[in-house]
Amino acid sequence: MSDAVSIIAAKRDGHELTPMQIDWVIDAFTKGIVADEQMSALAMAILWRGMTRAELARWTAAMIASGNRMDFTSLPRPTVDKHSTGGVGDKITLPLAPLVAACGAAVPQLSGRGLGHTGGTLDKLESIPGWRADLSSEEIHAILADPAVGAVVCAAGADLAPADKRLYALRDVTGTVESIPLIASSIMSKKIAEGTGALVLDVKVGAGAFMKNIDDAQALAEAMVGLGTDAGVRTVAVLTAMDCPLGLTAGNALEVEESLDVLAGGGPADIVELTLTLARTMLAAAGIEGVDPADKLADGTAMDQWRAMIAAQGGDPAAPLPVAKESLLITAESDGVVTALDAMGVGVAAWRLGAGRERQGEAVQAAAGVRLHAKPGDRVTAGAPLATLYTDTPEKFEYAAEAIAGAWTIGDTAVDASPIVLGRIGG
Template sequence: MHSAVSVITAKRDGGELSDAQIDWVVDAFRRGEVADEQMSALAMAILLRGMTRRETARWTGAMIDSGKRMDFRDLGRPTVDKHSTGGVGDKITLPLSPLVAACGAAVPQLSGRGLGHTGGTLDKLEAIPGWQADISASRMREILADPAIGAVVCAAGADLAPADKRLYALRDVTGTVESIPLIASSIMSKKIAEGTGALVLDVKVGRGAFLKHLDQARELATAMVELGTDAGVRTVALLTAMDTPLGCTAGNALEVAESLDVLAGGGPADVVDLTLTLAREMLAQAGIDGIDPADALADGRAMDQWRAMISAQGGDPDAPLPSSRHTETLYAPASGTLTRLDAMDIGLAAWRLGAGRARQGDPVQAGAGIEMHAKPGDPIKEGQSLLTLHTDTPEAIPAALELLRDAYTIGEASDVRAQPLVLGRITA
């Protein structure tokens, strides 16, 4: 006979939980037999003691089994998804999903909302007038089956790994978010339950990422690739740099506008490069050969797919994007070369301006955020525009400016330390 206390003490004392213990405690938590404080204690024990590959896989399976599984194997086209662990200016999902769909795959992309300094894909898309994040499973299937659309970016339904949703809320308030096995199982339980045939993971590492160190990012990426592989999902992970914000914008409508630039054949080089790199990985995992996604950007197919994707979820692709009522520009105090632009400071400042939220459920300002007029390596002249702040709440500007005064360094060109965008690749 199992009990919450016996499972907690077994893990607290460094033991390896059995399959039966894991299955029981997750199901009992779902049913309310295991109380929130007991699951919080178990989460802390897992944070401190860790989990083996077998335990993590079984825990993930139990989270999946707490709800429903989706199945898209009868669509007639391969399915592939992408997940990012989150960063500043990370708008890649927006151009990537229609681009991969334009190349012949179906992309069921379940996404989330931003919290703190990292932006959320759903918040960005909700800046588009009329666009809806919540759609039914049947409507999702209809969109994916239509080759003129082929991509869905939406919120996960309430019946997808519901036990994980409850556990995530507890981890957020009990100091157990950082547990690698629990992060990996939280992400992968939803991705596996989603029913995708293949998955590419973008694991961010650096100042503006959740994971600051490469060894942490590699550990998480390896755990997630193992979970996907063990579940029969073809999975690969890229470790990508997040010391500097991606692109030249951080903020919801601002990032949508920049994504449209990419889909139109322009956009910042780092956003284009990472979009194409991830698109090639996704197509390879989906088994689609002989198609260069750069061609689908250049000839407008990706833009056509974007318009169809936005329209399918109620959005108006021709409607003007929201803009903030107040702007303020920070000017360069000296000439030289921009040698550093700190992703964490930019993300926190954008959050202060209203682009993010402190708690789940808080509203966000669609137009709030920061434009970056230069990136590391660019020459700077004294007095030129460096950063422009956008907000509907001008009283937030002084606190944001205080953060931004330490967000950049102007020095000599020789001081620029070039870093590759992709820092590593993890496969099964």
Template structure:
């Protein structure tokens, strides 16, 4: 005889019929699914009902809390400043894009100002790169840290980029895998609760969300990105985390590289005071927001990037995780250039096509267990707005396995749209800022 408080079929029917789940029903659903009392096919049906009929703010907030409560929460209250006060914490999450290496220069830059940055990151899947994959191209660098090692590094260095422990929101891991194979990944309540359950469980005091919009982003339209951002900002705010979101353009790749080692190389250029203008712009904007969330509003983040303080933090952060700052980064064995097909202005460079090309060259993975090539990827030689000539190099493909060139080349050739001279493409990077409502 069943001793369950609710029945899964009744829960499904409520959302199927556009009803509202109670707090108790949601708590039971997440708990029962995590321990196996709700079957996979039943949760798949519920996910589809949520995709089609949505959830209100209270439902999404409770769903997120239930996922947090399925596992452990991190607590940074033991981190102290020299005067004994609690060290403030701040974090950033990006919804994923092409060439998005911003976490690498951002975490050490923010740490310069005495704020702890616990950046728990993931690996790449498909056309979007993973922060851990990039950093693992540095000789000796370790992604896996114990909680004790993480706390020690936050205390001594101020910043850590590492893999999230399995204990954070385990319900999300199970739900994410199910959504992936049942066509329900796009459900905004489920996306928002998935991201925010992990971020809130991390225990950070402030959070800045970088919600990508455009061809290389998960959210293709500004309207959908805005809805996702507002939902996540509300979830963070309801949980007592100071949360804001920036909507940023992902029609074009960020910077001039899409890959692993080559993105680390570009990040180091930014930390050395150079690097592509768009990467610098977004790094500074996100750093300013992260510090403001932690109560620091007068920080000269541009100066800290120029004068070497952020680079010093980077080197200390890498060394603390076993990385050799002076070891050469991996270089792909083979390269092939893609050339401009006409004279004119590069009007657009499709981020999705560039991302898939980098993936096909070996920089990404199709399944979570697949290996990645550290040196593979795409190096760009022009950005939208640049004047180009026929026969001029537009991109260089990099891989250890040259048979991959054949599948990547058409994507890069098709990614570039060259318009007549005098054309002025839209180059706006930061589209909107969304705060708590």
């Protein structure tokens, strides 16, 4: 017989949890026998002490076993999904899912909400009038089977790794988001239960990521690739830079707007580069050859697929996006060249403006966020705009401005641009 207190104490003291302990605590947490505060304590102990490979495999299996598994083998197209570990301005899923669908794959993109300073894909898409994240299994299958759509971005159903859904929300408000075992098991329990045939992981590394250095990012990537491969899912991880925000926006509606620019054949160069890199990796993992996703952006096919995807989930792709009631301009204090931009400062500012949540279940502001006017390599003069902050609640400006103050490093000479793709594991 197991109990929550002894399991928490065992992990706190650095012991390896037994398979029976892991199975029991996940099952009991799912049923409400283990209270939120007890699972929060266990999550903190795991953050501190870590997990062995055997513990991680069993923990992930128990998360999967807490619910049902989806089956897409009847679809006429190969299935492939992408998951990002989260970053600032990371709206890549938005143009990527319809783009890969336009190239012939089915993309069952089960996404999440914001965690800490990183934005949530579902929060972003919910800024589109009418769009809904919660779909039944039948709706998901029907959308993926429709060649005019072929992609779905939605919340994991209540019956898909329900233990993870509860733990995911707790991690956001208990300071345990950064735990490598909890990140790996959270992502892979959902992705394996989801039933996709192939999976590409975008593992962020840098100041604006949960993994601050390449060693931690590689450890996370290897853990997830191992879990996926062992479960029969062709899994590839791409390590990508997150010292500087992606694109020029961080927020919800702001990032949708920028994603539309990419789908229209424009958009910031870093967003386009990473979108195409991940699209090509996904197509290769799904076994699709002879299609260049760049062509689908150029000829408008990806945009058509986007409109169909949004409409299939109740959204109005032609509706105007929300606009914030208030704005505040941040300006440069000196002349020079921007040599660095701290992604964490930008992400925390967007979060404090209302784009993210401080408590589990809290609503976010669709129009809140940050629009950047200067990034590394840009020359600025004193008084020139660096960013505009947006919110419906102007009392948040002071707190947000504190977070973003000093985010820009301004020097005398430009520095060479850093690569976006830092490495690759699996495949």
